[in-house]
Amino acid sequence: MTSSLHLWLIPIVPFAGFLVNGLLGRRFPKALVTTVAWVATLIPFLHVLNIALHFSSLTLPYTENVGTWITAGSFHADFAFALDQLTLIMLLVVTGVGFLIHLYSAGYMAHEEGYWRFFAYLNLFMFFMLTLVLAENFLLMFVGWEGVGLASYLLIGFYFTKDSAANAGKKAFVVNRIGDFGFLLAMFLLIAHFGTLSFSEVFGQISQHPEWQGGFLTAIALFLVLGATGKSAQIPLYVWLPDAMEGPTPVSALIHAATMVTAGVYMVARAHLIFDRSPFALSTVAIIGAATALFAATIGLVQTDIKRVLAYSTVSQLGYMFLACGVGAYSSGIFHLLTHAFFKALLFLSAGSVIHALSGEQDMRVMGGLRKKIPITFWTMTMAVFAICGIPPFAGFFSKDEILYQAFVSPNPIGKLVWFVGLFTAGLTAFYMFRLWYLTFFGESRAQEAAHDDHGHGHSHGVHESPWIMLGPLVILAILSVIGGWVGVPEALGGHAEIDHFLSPVLQVAPEAAEGGKSLELLLAIVSVVTGAIGWFIAHLLYFAKPELRAQLAAKVRGLHSLLLNKYWIDELYGAVIVTPVLLVSRYVLKGLFDTGVITGGGLALGYTTQGIGSVVQRIQSGNIRSYAGWLALGAAALLLLTYFGFGAHLSF
Amino acid sequence: MHLVLFFIFGGLCVAGALNLLLQHHPINSALSLIVVMTSLAVLYLLLGAEFLAAAQVIVYSGAIMVLFTFVIMLLNAGEEQRTHGSKAAYVVGFPGAAALLGILVYIFLKQRDHLGSARIGGYLVTTHDLSSVLFRDLLLPFEVTSVLILVAILGAVALARKEH
Amino acid sequence: MVPIAYYLVLSAILFSIGVAAFLIKRNIITVFMSIELMLNAVNLTFVAFAHHWHQVSGQIFVFFVMVVAAAEAAVGLAIIIALFRTRATLNVDQVDLMKL
Numbered sequence: 027m028t029s030s031l032h033l034w035l036i037p038i039v040p041f042a043g044f045l046v047n048g049l050l051g052r053r054f055p056k057a058l059v060t061t062v063a064w065v066a067t068l069i070p071f072l073h074v075l076n077i078a079l080h081f082s083s084l085t086l087p088y089t090e091n092v093g094t095w096i097t098a099g100s101f102h103a104d105f106a107f108a109l110d111q112l113t114l115i116m117l118l119v120v121t122g123v124g125f126l127i128h129l130y131s132a133g134y135m136a137h138e139e140g141y142w143r144f145f146a147y148l149n150l151f152m153f154f155m156l157t158l159v160l161a162e163n164f165l166l167m168f169v170g171w172e173g174v175g176l177a178s179y180l181l182i183g184f185y186f187t188k189d190s191a192a193n194a195g196k197k198a199f200v201v202n203r204i205g206d207f208g209f210l211l212a213m214f215l216l217i218a219h220f221g222t223l224s225f226s227e228v229f230g231q232i233s234q235h236p237e238w239q240g241g242f243l244t245a246i247a248l249f250l251v252l253g254a255t256g257k258s259a260q261i262p263l264y265v266w267l268p269d270a271m272e273g274p275t276p277v278s279a280l281i282h283a284a285t286m287v288t289a290g291v292y293m294v295a296r297a298h299l300i301f302d303r304s305p306f307a308l309s310t311v312a313i314i315g316a317a318t319a320l321f322a323a324t325i326g327l328v329q330t331d332i333k334r335v336l337a338y339s340t341v342s343q344l345g346y347m348f349l350a351c352g353v354g355a356y357s358s359g360i361f362h363l364l365t366h367a368f369f370k371a372l373l374f375l376s377a378g379s380v381i382h383a384l385s386g387e388q389d390m391r392v393m394g395g396l397r398k399k400i401p402i403t404f405w406t407m408t409m410a411v412f413a414i415c416g417i418p419p420f421a422g423f424f425s426k427d428e429i430l431y432q433a434f435v436s437p438n439p440i441g442k443l444v445w446f447v448g449l450f451t452a453g454l455t456a457f458y459m460f461r462l463w464y465l466t467f468f469g470e471s472r473a474q475e476a477a478h479d480d481h482g483h484g485h486s487h488g489v490h491e492s493p494w495i496m497l498g499p500l501v502i503l504a505i506l507s508v509i510g511g512w513v514g515v516p517e518a519l520g521g522h523a524e525i526d527h528f529l530s531p532v533l534q535v536a537p538e539a540a541e542g543g544k545s546l547e548l549l550l551a552i553v554s555v556v557t558g559a560i561g562w563f564i565a566h567l568l569y570f571a572k573p574e575l576r577a578q579l580a581a582k583v584r585g586l587h588s589l590l591l592n593k594y595w596i597d598e599l600y601g602a603v604i605v606t607p608v609l610l611v612s613r614y615v616l617k618g619l620f621d622t623g624v625i626t627g628g629g630l631a632l633g634y635t636t637q638g639i640g641s642v643v644q645r646i647q648s649g650n651i652r653s654y655a656g657w658l659a660l661g662a663a664a665l666l667l668l669t670y671f672g673f674g675a676h677l678s679f
Numbered sequence: 680m681h682l683v684l685f686f687i688f689g690g691l692c693v694a695g696a697l698n699l700l701l702q703h704h705p706i707n708s709a710l711s712l713i714v715v716m717t718s719l720a721v722l723y724l725l726l727g728a729e730f731l732a733a734a735q736v737i738v739y740s741g742a743i744m745v746l747f748t749f750v751i752m753l754l755n756a757g758e759e760q761r762t763h764g765s766k767a768a769y770v771v772g773f774p775g776a777a778a779l780l781g782i783l784v785y786i787f788l789k790q791r792d793h794l795g796s797a798r799i800g801g802y803l804v805t806t807h808d809l810s811s812v813l814f815r816d817l818l819l820p821f822e823v824t825s826v827l828i829l830v831a832i833l834g835a836v837a838l839a840r841k842e843h
Numbered sequence: 844m845v846p847i848a849y850y851l852v853l854s855a856i857l858f859s860i861g862v863a864a865f866l867i868k869r870n871i872i873t874v875f876m877s878i879e880l881m882l883n884a885v886n887l888t889f890v891a892f893a894h895h896w897h898q899v900s901g902q903i904f905v906f907f908v909m910v911v912a913a914a915e916a917a918v919g920l921a922i923i924i925a926l927f928r929t930r931a932t933l934n935v936d937q938v939d940l941m942k943l
Contacts, residue, residue: 646767649938650936650939652764652768652869652935656765656769657772659866660772662779663778667782670786685845689849693857693860696856699864705870705873709876722887722890726893726894727894728893728894728902730902731906734906735909738909739883739909739912743913743916746917754923754924764869764937768867776859779855784855787852795846795847795895796845796846796847797847797850797895802894804893804899809906812899813906824907834917834918834921835918835920835921838918839924
């Protein structure tokens with residue numbers, strides 16, 4: 027029996043950091059704010075490391091009940107935390123990458139107003155995310171789910187004086203809410219069918235009833251998918267993520283790359299027992315994932331803002347994770363989540379370093395020639411680009427390849443289709459990432475003389491490398507991007523697939539295929555590497571070797587280019603079809619008719635009626651004795667009537 | 680015999696009351712009220728309440744009404760003015776009064792048989808009987824009434840005093 | 844042999860005449876007198892019932908009513924005098940300062 031691991035410390039310490047920095051941070055010196063924030067993130071990280079080191083000695087699954095929350099009739103929910111292999115991986119990602127980004131932010135945000143506010147919100151986010159990951163039941167997970175949405179809103183709208191930032195925050199929150207609605211409906215269905223929201227009880231009941239297939243489980247799964255598409259920015263609810271780039275770059279790295287957006291994938295993996303019983307839901311997930319991956323990659327091909335490219339890249343990579351879950355390869359999805367956290371966070375942080383070097387410039391068309399000027403940033407970003415393009419032996423290769431292989435061999439009939447889409451998208455990914463690479467670091471400098479002040483820095487002293495507080499995390503993440511994939515090398519390529527074995531108690535990983543499968547896997551790996559190389563080659567051609575080809579190409583595909591540049595006009599479509607009608611109904615029916623008419627009118631009517639009655643009754647108080655006497659006589663007669671013929675009617679004389 | 684006496688003095692009561700209603704000068708109304716009270720005293724005698732009859736004449740006609748007359752003289756009350764202060768009194772009051780009368784008469788006449796009859800000398804309460812109840816069983820209320828009268832005297836004196 | 848009911852009817856008539864007088868008359872002293880009339884009507888009822896039930900308590904009631912009426916008359920007339928001093932009128936319709 028393991029002694030208590032005090033799991034509750036892991037979320038609570040960042041929450042304490044939030045309280046201290048939030049309530050008192052305004053008056054603290056910057057160093058104190060930084061120390062509080064770092065300590066509040068370091069302690070959970072060390073605790074998680076400690077747990078990881080002693081992991082093999084624990085009896086799993088381990089649950090910790092901190093207190094009863096709801097007892098209502100037959101429904102029961104507790105503040106309970108649970109730890110298993112899946113949770114441990116998520117915890118390592120959240121606390122580890124989170125801590126590195128806290129370090130980085132101290133340098134990046136050093137000259138910002140509201141420094142204390144930033145770190146307070148960042149700690150708040152950590153608290154909610156850790157609650158989400160550690161939760162033992164859907165309800166507590168939902169608390170974390172909603173909370174990270176709140177933290178995301180606060181951080182996206184950090185520069186709240188800018189209209190675009192405030193609007194982006196609102197958009198993120200509202201779109202997330204639509205997803206949350208799906209999650210809520212799923213929870214209601216769970217309560218209706220299982221009477222509980224606890225993971226162990228729900229999954230236990232499902233295991234005991236192998237005859238439960240489809241039907242209500244499909245409904246629950248589909249609603250959960252709706253929630254996941256909101257949080258993980260998949261079609262149709264991805265529209266908030268590109269706009270979320272209005273927030274500071276560390277926020278984009280932490281929340282919109284490594285942690286919050288992966289919550290949807292985590293949730294699907296956690297509830298995989300429900301999804302396994304519903305092939306329809308799984309196919310839906312796979313199709314959504316593949317479609318989103320392709321869709322977002324095409325938009326990313328032509329974007330000019332460095333952060334936008336990375337945002338669409340995130341949406342696309344999340345599509346891969348969804349694809350993995352959709353074909354039943356949950357552990358591959360989680361593996362890709364792990365490697366993606368490393369290289370995507372690194373991409374964003376080094377993009378932030380570039381932006382910092384250029385004093386706020388984010389448009390790639392005016393970058394260039396930075397390779398020699400900011401070498402460390404260049405090399406770390408190069409590691410990340412190689413990782414995301416799936417070039418061996420970097421991290422992304424193993425995880426992405428595993429997903430594509432699992433898709434190909436999946437018994438699901440759409441498996442080969444999504445494999446092809448995934449492969450094509452890999453080629454596109456290589457193209458736009460290397461496009462970004464060439465535009466930013468190679469060629470002649472196209473930077474304009476005037477310094478842009480887009481990210482709030484008030485200084486412009488030439489192109490300079492970032493301070494070590496920012497470069498340190500970049501280096502660490504670069505190392506992880508290189509070696510991070512080596513925990514999941516499949517046997518076909520000579521490895522032992524440690525991560526699959528690690529997660530198998532939780533995710534029931536399918537056993538390795540037979541010998542024939544191994545050579546198939548090798549073949550598919552070669553195909554995807556070749557595709558990536560083709561993408562690199564085309565980018566090399568258009569952006570380094572023969573830039574003049576671009577103008578010729580642009581002339582031929584102007585219509586397509588415009589479509590992609592305007593993101594397929596999806597935002598405008600949503601605006602016209604959904605937002606505008608809702609606004610009209612709100613303004614004229616709900617406000618004009620109900621609020622003004624019924625509610626205010628009702629209140630006014632009540633007031634006027636009372637006044638009217640009052641002014642009529644007032645006339646009895648005339649001060650005239652005779653009128654009083656008249657009313658008295660009437661009253662006496664009425665009483666007499668009532669006594670003799672009414673109440674006293676049963677009396678006899 | 681009893682019936683005749685009843686009708687005569689009952690009629691006098693009603694006539695006096697109506698006169699009170701119809702006269703314009705308050706002194707006339709006061710005098711009519713004295714007639715009513717004295718007739719009522721006779722009716723009390725017919726019902727066997729000899730002490731009360733005497734008290735009615737002495738206290739009511741002899742003291743209270745004299746007090747009224749003194750005040751009328753003191754204030755030099757003249758004929759009544761014809762002001763119309765309130766319509767409610769007529770519109771609401773008369774139906775109320777009529778209803779009162781109607782209901783009461785209806786009830787009493789309906790229960791006529793239950794109530795039986797009065798005979799002269801059927802139940803005679805001598806002063807002796809009355810006072811033995813009053814001074815023995817109801818001594819406390821009796822003493823309290825004397826306090827009440829004291830309070831009334833003091834109040835009347837305080838209210839009617841000339842302001843200095 | 845007079846039915847008790849007749850006495851009661853007489854008293855009811857006197858009472859309602861008292862109410863009517865209260866409603867019609869404008870001189871405050873006359874209004875007061877109508878109150879006395881009403882009290883007397885009630886006295887008659889008490890005595891009639893005392894005779895009917897052969898109980899003396901009806902007459903005791905009358906005794907106390909008389910005492911109270913006397914006290915009330917004294918205080919009431921004192922109030923009328925005070926009123927006359929301030930308002931210089933005995934007309935009920937002109938004493939209506941307590942209106943809304």
